[in-house]
Amino acid sequence: MRYELYYWPMIQGRGEFVRLALEEAGANYRDVARIDGIDAMTKLLDARQGLPPFAPPFLKAGTLVIGQTANILFYLGARHGLAPKTEAGRLKLNDLQLTIADLVAEVHDTHHPIGTSLYYEDQKKPAKLRTAEFWNERVPKFLGYFERLLKASGGAYVTGRKLTYVDLSLFQIVEGLRYAFPKRMRKFERDIPGVNGLHDRIAERPNIKAYLGSDRHIPFNEDGIFRRYKALDK
Amino acid sequence: MRYELYYWPMIQGRGEFVRLALEEAGANYRDVARIDGIDAMTKLLDARQGLPPFAPPFLKAGTLVIGQTANILFYLGARHGLAPKTEAGRLKLNDLQLTIADLVAEVHDTHHPIGTSLYYEDQKKPAKLRTAEFWNERVPKFLGYFERLLKASGGAYVTGRKLTYVDLSLFQIVEGLRYAFPKRMRKFERDIPGVNGLHDRIAERPNIKAYLGSDRHIPFNEDGIFRRYKALDK
Numbered sequence: 001m002r003y004e005l006y007y008w009p010m011i012q013g014r015g016e017f018v019r020l021a022l023e024e025a026g027a028n029y030r031d032v033a034r035i036d037g038i039d040a041m042t043k044l045l046d047a048r049q050g051l052p053p054f055a056p057p058f059l060k061a062g063t064l065v066i067g068q069t070a071n072i073l074f075y076l077g078a079r080h081g082l083a084p085k086t087e088a089g090r091l092k093l094n095d096l097q098l099t100i101a102d103l104v105a106e107v108h109d110t111h112h113p114i115g116t117s118l119y120y121e122d123q124k125k126p127a128k129l130r131t132a133e134f135w136n137e138r139v140p141k142f143l144g145y146f147e148r149l150l151k152a153s154g155g156a157y158v159t160g161r162k163l164t165y166v167d168l169s170l171f172q173i174v175e176g177l178r179y180a181f182p183k184r185m186r187k188f189e190r191d192i193p194g195v196n197g198l199h200d201r202i203a204e205r206p207n208i209k210a211y212l213g214s215d216r217h218i219p220f221n222e223d224g225i226f227r228r229y230k231a232l233d234k
Numbered sequence: 235m236r237y238e239l240y241y242w243p244m245i246q247g248r249g250e251f252v253r254l255a256l257e258e259a260g261a262n263y264r265d266v267a268r269i270d271g272i273d274a275m276t277k278l279l280d281a282r283q284g285l286p287p288f289a290p291p292f293l294k295a296g297t298l299v300i301g302q303t304a305n306i307l308f309y310l311g312a313r314h315g316l317a318p319k320t321e322a323g324r325l326k327l328n329d330l331q332l333t334i335a336d337l338v339a340e341v342h343d344t345h346h347p348i349g350t351s352l353y354y355e356d357q358k359k360p361a362k363l364r365t366a367e368f369w370n371e372r373v374p375k376f377l378g379y380f381e382r383l384l385k386a387s388g389g390a391y392v393t394g395r396k397l398t399y400v401d402l403s404l405f406q407i408v409e410g411l412r413y414a415f416p417k418r419m420r421k422f423e424r425d426i427p428g429v430n431g432l433h434d435r436i437a438e439r440p441n442i443k444a445y446l447g448s449d450r451h452i453p454f455n456e457d458g459i460f461r462r463y464k465a466l467d468k
Contacts, residue, residue, distance in 0.1 A: 051326065051383060051386065053329070054329075054330075054333045054376075054379055055333075063322075064322055064325065066325050066326075066329065067329040067333075068328070068329045068332040068333065070332060071325060071328045071329050071332060074325075074328070075325060088297075088298055091298065091300050091305060091308075091309060092285065094302070094305045094308070095287070095288075095300065095301040095302045095305050096288075098301075098302040098304060098305060098332075098335075099288045099289075099301075099302065101332075102339070105336070105339055109343065109347075113343075113347045113348060113360060113364070114347060114360060114363045114364050114367060115363070115364060115367030115368070115371065115372075116367075116371070117367055117370070117371050118367070123363075126347060126348060126360040126363075129348045129349070129357075129360075130347070130348050130349060133348060133349030133350075133351055133352070134349070136351070137349065137350070137351050138349075142288075145288055149285060152285065
């Protein structure tokens with residue numbers, strides 16, 4: 001199966017969680033908007049017929065068109081050994097991925113608490129307040145939870161001895177927080193040695209390492225979900 | 235199977251999407267925190283062993299403990315005829331439910347754009363700005379999308395001729411927006427006759443009608459996701 005991934009070509013964004021799974025799996029995929037241009041994506045979103053996806057990322061897999069990051073990973077995980085085989089295991093993994101999705105939405109809102117139709121520069125003051133709340137309340141709750149899961153898992157990965165797509169997504173969370181909030185994250189990281197260790201092991205996996213060093217991997221920037229704004233990192 | 239639903243006992247909140255599915259299905263369930271008190275829930279969340287859920291709602295089904303609203307519905311939908319039987323159909327439905335989950339998070343942020351550790355009264359100004367953005371940009375995008383799906387579905391429901399849990403959730407969205415923003419919603423509803431019609435058909439289904447008239451159904455209030463604040467409804 002050759003997959004087609006549709007996502008904004010200039011950012012890691014939510015698409016990165018899918019890219020990491022595809023790369024780890026060594027899957028055959030085309031990052032369509034990066035190769036063929038953004039119009040190849042927007043013409044599908046604007047289709048007036050049938051059930052177009054609501055928003056990127058979405059994945060074409062044969063005749064399937066799958067939207068929503070966690071849903072794409074649910075599909076890919078089962079096919080590429082990145083999820084447990086039992087229903088109970090898959091539901092648990094989906095639960096954890098949706099929790100990461102909630103965290104990602106909150107990361108985005110640190111720089112856009114009022115809305116995406118305004119620039120960051122037009123919502124700097126509420127962004128500062130929201131970011132303080134995010135680091136005081138939310139990061140400890142979310143990453144503390146995954147730290148606990150790792151300690152209790154009985155293996156090197158969140159759900160045990162086998163790598164899953166949730167581990168890859170947690171790697172991306174650490175990457176992103178380190179990029180966007182280097183000072184805050186350096187301080188906070190002391191509390192999550194398990195999550196940090198997981199991050200480092202993922203970074204050394206051959207397929208991930210090759211991907212991160214390739215030009216398929218888009219550097220972080222201030223158009224994505226994780227943005228580095230000095231005013232928010234202190 | 236007798237389910238146990240765990241959710242805050244004083245609000246509809248995210249639990250309501252699960253309650254509606256359980257009620258429509260005529261499932262045997264215990265709304266644990268409402269019947270046995272909130273400690274019956276918090277002691278599970280605080281468990282130091284194993285993999286406790288991150289947050290309510292979660293559902294106990296035999297030995298399974300399933301967290302995240304969309305994940306619970308994914309599980310229930312397959313067992314109670316509230317989802318298609320094919321994998322493609324179930325993935326599409328999950329995609330739509332996750333889109334509704336995104337909308338629900340944005341509803342919450344209209345009154346809490348800075349964070350949940352502060353009262354609404356302490357974030358009234360950003361709440362006004364966020365609410366304006368929500369109604370100008372987000373409601374038309376989300377509900378316009380479901381309106382299109384309904385038009386294209388070829389049946390009375392979002393995905394066709396059979397009721398799914400997404401239809402029940404869309405009913406709750408309309409209920410909630412009408413409660414929280416009566417003026418704004420009255421005006422906007424003209425643009426979504428399909429969604430409104432769906433809402434009215436769901437309200438007349440015998441199990442839903444009986445549930446809404448029962449004391450199992452918690453009235454809307456200003457502790458839930460949909461809150462009526464005069465300053466935000468103009």
